[in-house]
Amino acid sequence: MIKKFRIFAALALVATGTLILAPLQILSMKTGLWPETFILKIWHRLIARALGLRIHVKGELSTKRPLLVVSNHISWTDIMVLGSMVDVKxxxxxxxxGWPLIGMLSKLQRTVFIERERKRTSGEQASEIAGRMAKGDAMVLFAEGSTGDGNLVLPFKSTLFGAASMAIAEGATEQVFIQPVAIVYTRLHGVPLGRRHRPIAAWIGDEDLMPHLKVLLAEGALDVEVHFGEPIAFAKGSNRKETARLMEARVREMAQAALADPRPSR
Structure with a gap:
């Protein structure tokens, strides 16, 4: 009964907030009255609160631009976690x-949607990402190309690091800064998540969204750590594959540190 009430209350909070914030975000996008991420950060925080996410941050988003933020990927909730804290796209x-709510939220923050399997469109997508970075948007790339179970960082795919190369080749900038970020779900109700239970937070592969959403809403009180690493400069002559491997190693190192010594719940 308590879990059912939690789900109902959380969904009511999100629905009410969305009815208020969505029109304000549309107004912001059309008029520029506020920065586009201002309303979105409130929206993300609302959803994170409804899910019971308790976010712990180490480090900070780089102020250097153009900026490509490279992160591991565990769940659709990663977007709420990052979006609630920093100004990113x-x-x-x-x-x-096409997802309910998440799709609408993504469109309202000008997310770049990519089709990884269609090589014909990859150049256009990389060009769009490059253009957005050149205009000052900090773009978040989930470089594994899929979601993991939270225990391991999967190999990073180097393809979309090509956006950094393209931004330089097109003359939009002389260099792009690339910053590693690790997202780690560490505790449930204050108790450390071990290897066996960590996948509770994970949304993997073709798993349906709604069952996973219900589990998170029913449980609540999930701690997540976000570790920001030091950015590196990617310039003309930099190797895309080597950069992908370096970012993968740094994200894995930060993730393993968080798993080994999770911060106390609050």
Whole structure:
């Protein structure tokens, strides 16, 4: 009964907030009355609160621009976690565009939707990402190309690091800064999540969204750590694959540190 009430209350909070904030975000996008991420950060925080996410941050988003933020990926909730804290825009897989609520939220923050399997469109997508970075948007790339179970960082795919190369080749900038970020779900109700239970937070592969949403809403009180690493400069002559491997190593190091010594719940 308590879990059912929690789900109902959380959904009511999100629905009410969305009815208020969505028109304000549309107004912001059309008029520029506020920065586009101002309303979105409130919206993300609302959803994070409804889910019971308790966010712990180490480090900070780089102020250097153009900026490509490279992160591991565990769940659709990663977007709420990052979006609630910092002014960023996202690079997401194409099918997310049609998801209820998440798709609408993504469109309202000008997410770049990519089709990883269609090589014909990869150049256009990289060009759009490059253009957005050149205009000052900090773009978030979930570089594994899929979601993991939270225990391991999957190999990073180097393809979309090509957006950094393209921004330089097109003359939009002389260099792009690339910053590693690790997202780690560490505790449930204050108790450390072990290897066996950490996948509770994970949304993997073709798993349906609604069952996973209900689990998170029913449980609540999930701690997540976000670790920001030091950015590196990617310039003409930099190797895309080597950069992808370096970012993968740094994200894995930060993730393992968070898993080994999770911060106390609050």
């Amino acid at each position: 996202f690079i997401a897989r194409a099918d997310m565009e």
